[in-house]
Amino acid sequence: MAAAGKDAPKSEAKPEAKGDAKGGAKPEASAKEKERRRGADQMLRHKILIVSNEPAMRRSLKRLMTATGAVTEFINDLSKLPESAPSLLCVDLRSASAPKLKDVERVFPDVRLIAIVGVQDFGQMVECLRLARCGSVITYDDHFEPEDFIITVTKLLHGQVFGLQKYFPWGVTLYNMEIGSYEDKIKALDVLNAYAELAGARGPVRDRMALVAEELIINGMYHAPVDPTGKPLYRHMSRKDLTTLTFDRKVRVACASNGQHFAVAVRDAYGSLDKDTVVKFLSKGTQKSLEPEQRESGAGLGLVTALKNASKLVFNLAPGAGAEVVALFDLDLLAQGRNGVRSVHIFTERRKPGQPLLSGPQAALAPETVRTSMAPLVAGALAVVLIIFGIVGVVRKLNEAPPASVHEEVPLAEGQTKEVPLRVGNSDLKLKIERKGDNFVITSQ
Numbered sequence: 001m002a003a004a005g006k007d008a009p010k011s012e013a014k015p016e017a018k019g020d021a022k023g024g025a026k027p028e029a030s031a032k033e034k035e036r037r038r039g040a041d042q043m044l045r046h047k048i049l050i051v052s053n054e055p056a057m058r059r060s061l062k063r064l065m066t067a068t069g070a071v072t073e074f075i076n077d078l079s080k081l082p083e084s085a086p087s088l089l090c091v092d093l094r095s096a097s098a099p100k101l102k103d104v105e106r107v108f109p110d111v112r113l114i115a116i117v118g119v120q121d122f123g124q125m126v127e128c129l130r131l132a133r134c135g136s137v138i139t140y141d142d143h144f145e146p147e148d149f150i151i152t153v154t155k156l157l158h159g160q161v162f163g164l165q166k167y168f169p170w171g172v173t174l175y176n177m178e179i180g181s182y183e184d185k186i187k188a189l190d191v192l193n194a195y196a197e198l199a200g201a202r203g204p205v206r207d208r209m210a211l212v213a214e215e216l217i218i219n220g221m222y223h224a225p226v227d228p229t230g231k232p233l234y235r236h237m238s239r240k241d242l243t244t245l246t247f248d249r250k251v252r253v254a255c256a257s258n259g260q261h262f263a264v265a266v267r268d269a270y271g272s273l274d275k276d277t278v279v280k281f282l283s284k285g286t287q288k289s290l291e292p293e294q295r296e297s298g299a300g301l302g303l304v305t306a307l308k309n310a311s312k313l314v315f316n317l318a319p320g321a322g323a324e325v326v327a328l329f330d331l332d333l334l335a336q337g338r339n340g341v342r343s344v345h346i347f348t349e350r351r352k353p354g355q356p357l358l359s360g361p362q363a364a365l366a367p368e369t370v371r372t373s374m375a376p377l378v379a380g381a382l383a384v385v386l387i388i389f390g391i392v393g394v395v396r397k398l399n400e401a402p403p404a405s406v407h408e409e410v411p412l413a414e415g416q417t418k419e420v421p422l423r424v425g426n427s428d429l430k431l432k433i434e435r436k437g438d439n440f441v442i443t444s445q
């Protein structure tokens with residue numbers, strides 16, 4: 001071994017001896033470490049800059065951001081900004097020492113912004129949304145929802161914004177309806193109300209849900225349609241005349257519930273709604289105290305109704321192609337009388353100019369060429385599912401384990417009512433099923 005060392009050139013022998021003597025890493029090991037680090041950075045390729053001086057929130061958001069495939073960098077204020085621009089900027093506006101919006105506006109002006117607020121201050125929410133770069137305002141308090149933050153960041157980073165399914169975990173079933181006339185709207189509202197009741201929503205809460213759903217559907221049916229030049233098609237018509245119209249490009253309504261949240265999504269096929277219009281209408285409700293109202297009318301006031309009654313409001317926009325408004329209701333908070341939005345999101349679909357929305361969740365935005373009735377949906381599969389939900393809901397109220405399987409075929413003629421007996425544990429129950437036109441009404445006894 002000594003002879004071999006002598007034969008080797010001195011320039012090669014010295015670095016090896018020096019590295020071994022100090023116990024440092026060899027050049028080869030250092031290269032491997034850099035390669036490993038480069039692989040990790042590629043996996044977490046997005047960077048989110050969060051401006052906050054609260055340790056608890058910083059720890060919480062750092063864990064959440066890993067789920068989005070992003071690395072997180074924190075700074076206490078705007079005085080120590082990184083040299084490179086992040087993928088997203090998130091600013092905590094809850095404290096008196098928080099940055100001012102006018103200062104935030106100058107920081108990385110091309111980077112999209114998420115604003116964090118501490119109370120349901122609707123005026124502050126609207127002021128944040130007025131910034132062209134800000135499309136999301138989230139309340140951070142004892143009822144902060146980590147899932148909302150993860151969904152928001154993921155949609156902003158990847159640009160796929162449409163779809164109610166993003167707000168529910170895998171396994172939750174979504175129900176869809178198409179509305180092409182005033183009669184279809186009435187049927188859809190009946191279905192939504194029955195489903196909300198079976199999902200556990202109380203009477204006053206269901207009333208708020210129905211009010212919001214109706215306003216959003218009306219916006220989609222009568223205010224969204226425009227001609228090729230962008231001129232509204234039906235603004236000149238009275239509401240009575242509007243009830244006689246039928247539509248080829250139908251409004252699509254989806255609903256879902258996971259026991260804690262109930263959601264309604266309304267999607268049109270025109271895309272006449274943009275962020276400026278949304279903010280303009282939302283500014284009509286800039287009072288700080290969000291009190292629910294019984295009824296509002298007029299263009300845009302339906303959005304204020306949604307803000308005052310829903311827990312979360314999401315606008316998914318594809319200008320010229322379609323718009324989807326999602327209203328989510330936290331059943332627990334609403335039961336406690338805690339009304340009003342806790343977060344507002346306005347997302348715009350990122351796509352190339354002229355690119356049609358014909359794949360993925362956006363496919364549903366394409367103009368309809370075949371007119372179909374929603375009656376089979378309401379009277380068929382959804383009615384059977386509602387029966388199952390009714391049974392499970394009754395079982396939950398009794399605090400007993402649900403049956404392993406439920407099967408009952410109930411033929412019903414128009415106007416007919418039947419009672420279905422059901423035994424759960426030691427309890428005898430009855431489900432009353434009544435057919436009213438294309439709808440089935442299920443109540444427990």
